[in-house]
Amino acid sequence: MAEIQQLLAGNAGYAAARANVADPRPSLQLAVVTCMDARIDTFAVLGLHLGEAHVIRNAGGRVTEDVLRSLALSTHVLGVTTVVVMQHTKCGLAGVTDEELQTITGSDMRFLPIADHEAALREDVEIVRSTPYLQKVDKIAGFVFDVETGEVAMPVRWERDADS
Numbered sequence: 001m002a003e004i005q006q007l008l009a010g011n012a013g014y015a016a017a018r019a020n021v022a023d024p025r026p027s028l029q030l031a032v033v034t035c036m037d038a039r040i041d042t043f044a045v046l047g048l049h050l051g052e053a054h055v056i057r058n059a060g061g062r063v064t065e066d067v068l069r070s071l072a073l074s075t076h077v078l079g080v081t082t083v084v085v086m087q088h089t090k091c092g093l094a095g096v097t098d099e100e101l102q103t104i105t106g107s108d109m110r111f112l113p114i115a116d117h118e119a120a121l122r123e124d125v126e127i128v129r130s131t132p133y134l135q136k137v138d139k140i141a142g143f144v145f146d147v148e149t150g151e152v153a154m155p156v157r158w159e160r161d162a163d164s
C-alpha cells in the first residue's frame with residue numbers, strides 16, 4: 001500500500017495550495033479526448049488551466065461509446081461546444097492489431113488500434129460530428145501530440161459553419 005499512501009501524502013500538499021474553481025462548466029467550452037498515456041500532461045501540453053476544459057481519457061484517445069456518454073453531458077449540461085481529439089506518437093495502440101491485443105489481454109473486446117493517426121482521427125472526428133445528440137458541437141479538431149518534441153500537429157479539423 002506504500003504507493004497508495006504516497007498519493008495521500010501528495011494530496012496534503014495539493015489541498016493546502018489549491019486554487020478553487022466554483023463553476024463546473026469548462027470556461028473555454030472545451031472537451032479534450034486523449035490517451036491515458038502517462039507522458040501526456042494534457043493541461044500543460046495545451047496551455048490550459050484548471051476549470052477551462054473537460055479531459056476525457058482512454059487507451060488511444062479514441063471516441064468510444066463511453067466518450068460519447070461523457071460528451072453528451074459535456075455539451076448538454078456543461079456548455080461544451082469545442083471538441084479536440086488528441087492522439088500521440090509512440091502510442092501503445094499504434095502498430096498492433098486487435099488480434100495481438102486480444103491475445104495479450106485474454107479479452108475479446110475491440111481495442112480500436114491505430115494504423116494511421118490521420119485516418120483514425122478522421123474516423124473519430126466524424127463520429128463526433130455525425131452523432132445526432134452532439135449537434136451543439138460546432139468545432140472539432142484532431143491533434144497528434146509528439147511525445148518526444150512536445151509539439152502538437154493538427155491533421156484534421158472541422159467547423160460546423162464551414163461544412164454544413
Ligand SMILES: [Zn+2]
Pocket residue numbers: 035036037059060061088090091092093
Ligand atoms: Zn497512447
